[in-house]
Amino acid sequence: MPPDGTLSIGELAEQAKTTVKTVRFYSDQGLLPEALRSTGGHRRYGPEAPARLRMIRAMRSLGVPVPEIGRFLDRGDSLEAVVARQLDRLGDELAALRWREAAMRALQEGAPEQLAERLELIGAIGAPPNTSALAHYWRRLLPAGLSARLRNSVTERAVPQPPTDPTPDQVFAFARLHALTTSATDHCLASHRPATVAHPDLLYDGLHEAFQLADAAQQTDRPFSLSEALDCYVAAHARAFDTRDSPAFRRALAIHLAAADHPALSRYWQLAGELTPGLTLGGADLWLREALTASSTAG
Template sequence: MDGDTLYSIGELARRTGTTVKTVRFYADEGIVPPADRTPAGHRRFGVDAVARIDLIRTLRDLGLDLPTVRKVVDREASLPEVAATHAAALDAQIRTLRLRRVVLTAVAGRGSTPEELDLMHKLAKLSAVERSRLVAAFLDAAYGGLDTGIVRSLTPELPDDPDDAQVAAWVELAELTQDPEFVAATRRLHERFAAAHEERPTPPRRDIVAVIRETADPALDPASPQARTVVEHITAHPACPDDLRSYLQAVADPRRARYLHLLAVINGWPPPDPLAPALAWFLRALSARSGSIGA
């Protein structure tokens, strides 16, 4: 068709696959202006209106609001600029929806109370700055003033574009940092750790837990002579504290192991080696040795 072809509203609707009501709305809004009018005042549209409506439909399908669509079709705003802005807005919406899904999935899986749901929702929505403040407050309460040299390795750093697992891990870890009992238990444990190293400042600064991890053999019967030999080797180590049993029971706190696991997920680190089997075996072997000595 040549450029002189004009369409009525009904014809334009059929040409573009839209409804008469939609074409009339766009015309009334001035987004698709008529090229001419009949003597009776009926609007007529040129062939450019076909391309204009096609563009409008595409932009609307992509979620752009009507004022933005008007700017694009009137060339008041470039399409690339509008697309970039809208893509950024969609990214923000997607992140919000992902956070909501993660929280709801956690609630469904854990049977959370309304109070826990509210806390999880607030933690999930924290900004990067707010997350840093929350973690810093926890680390200061648990480790402040203690020269243990491990605070940096215990700091979660959620990436800018985390996956669902990282978001879920962050929410759970943040909940842990708000548990006063966990904070207090962590503080007590590392006060003991710091005190032990203060008494033995000569390098290497090793914790007895590392010695147990390397030496314990869960495959052995805890009551066997071989296990007793391992226990005697460990208890004779210079890093062994006087209150070894209570210290190891504090180290074995499942909340601590959970924190380290969640930390690895958030930071994209390999999962930590499970410590519980070695500690549990050693504590049983220690009890067996103590019982035999008492007998």
């Protein structure tokens, strides 16, 4: 070692128990700065270089990307921050692998004559998939006069999140849901959009409360809770139509809602139910409509 304490590229490689090629690569990437160049133009590295190179190699062995290592070494990022970001990245990669495995099993489990159709459906979604197409569907479906607050709230509740560890059936359900929402034309949406009401915010605020009560009623299995949810459900519709709750209104509402039911939305909620633990919005609405019909008939 010369008096200035610097190391040649070969000496650094030997001390770090690696190859000259590796030292040159990290040097070219800017992770291993040179202290100076010799009179012959050869690279020289400072005495801190072996420890720095060992740190680089340790982080690379764990899959930390070169830019992340650079942020840690030269830009003041803490090691804890680097580890946290790497764990997030690994979580995303594992989620993608779980979806790909389940997707392959969904293809494997189908009948041979279904393979091409399933491949086209499943191939149209990512791994893991995002829900932007489903959210776009709901933003187009909801009434134009609905406030942004309620539009976002309904959309968030109506769009099922992809399971982190899906079964093959769930992958196929999400693929079908994606196909249903992306194929919905404006004409198709108009045919199963909820009826226009004078006060959409009053309706959807009331429905939100009714669905929460219905969810609680199902979990506790208390008939009184269902009755309370039904009263709230009917009151929301009555306010939206500028009328009041009455036996006659309930009978008319039951007929109106049954006529407005659309196969595409029923299919949406069926598929969403395969992805969502608990009661979906569509499931709550169906439960309350059935309770309304039963109470109207009994009355």
